[in-house]
Ligand SMILES: Nc1ncnc2c1ncn2[C@@H]1O[C@H](COP(=O)(O)OP(=O)(O)OP(=O)(O)O)[C@@H](O)[C@H]1O
């Protein structure tokens with residue numbers, strides 16, 4: 001099973017959102033990582049067939065997915081980034097409604113709905129109205145609808161958005177648990193979402209793929225370029241002006257600064273093992289300086 005994205009471009013009113021994107025995806029979890037506006041949702045919406053590209057195509061085992069039409073759509077489970085939930089529907093009714101949209105036979109739907117509810121741990125909440133669900137429960141029921149019909153391809157756009165750390169880990173584990181034999185694409189701007197469960201990470205920036213590789217490969221490429229050193233708090237602005245700062249930890253009146261730098265700092269320092277967070281920072285520094293002040297860590 002192979003999903004190929006070939007030469008995809010898309011503009012909105014003359015502004016390019018995707019510029020010649022090429023990807024090859026096989027079973028496993030792919031983390032589509034990029035800052036706000038990188039083009040993640042645009043790419044995903046083209047893959048699932050909700051959006052038509054200006055150029056390029058998506059191929060499933062060598063066949064154009066637009067031409068495959070319904071056959072392809074039937075294999076795809078999709079969780080959009082923005083989704084109106086039917087607040088007056090109960091969880092069960094919502095899933096039954098989606099199952100009917102997917103054209104699932106009744107008996108099959110009943111079985112899959114029960115499985116999905118169990119999987120996202122919402123069995124006890126199935127008769128509650130969606131309007132009364134917490135944010136985490138809403139995200140989970142949306143993931144549940146995406147897996148109805150046991151899709152071979154699962155596309156999730158920011159599935160952990162707005163979740164607390166506990167729910168985030170839970171959703172992450174759910175995704176990695178279901179990923180076997182499936183192509184899973186998980187779009188996010190949160191590194192920790194994909195660093196453990198991603199078979200490969202795809203870095204997308206301004207509509208261009210900067211790289212597609214195993215997290216380890218991206219981290220190895222930064223080997224020898226990550227350092228920590230201690231400074232007085234008042235020296236932080238100067239450090240930030242000189243270095244790409246990936247983290248700052250307050251430590252007994254001083255600051256332990258973590259930087260990504262081609263050359264070792266000219267102050268006493270220790271080498272550090274690169275993390276995917278360092279990779280993200282070094283590749284997207286110009287875009288996230290304003291978004292995440294130093295000391296941020298996990299922005300979610
Ligand atoms: N319907 C639209 N009309 C006009 N411009 C759009 C539309 N959808 C997206 N864009 C623009 O295309 C670019 C890519 O947007 P997209 O939503 O694909 O990014 P993203 O990576 O999903 O961002 P986010 O992390 O915020 O979800 C952005 O510049 C965005 O403003």
Ligand SMILES: [Mg+2]
Nearest residue numbers: 040041042081
């Ligand atoms: Mg998006």
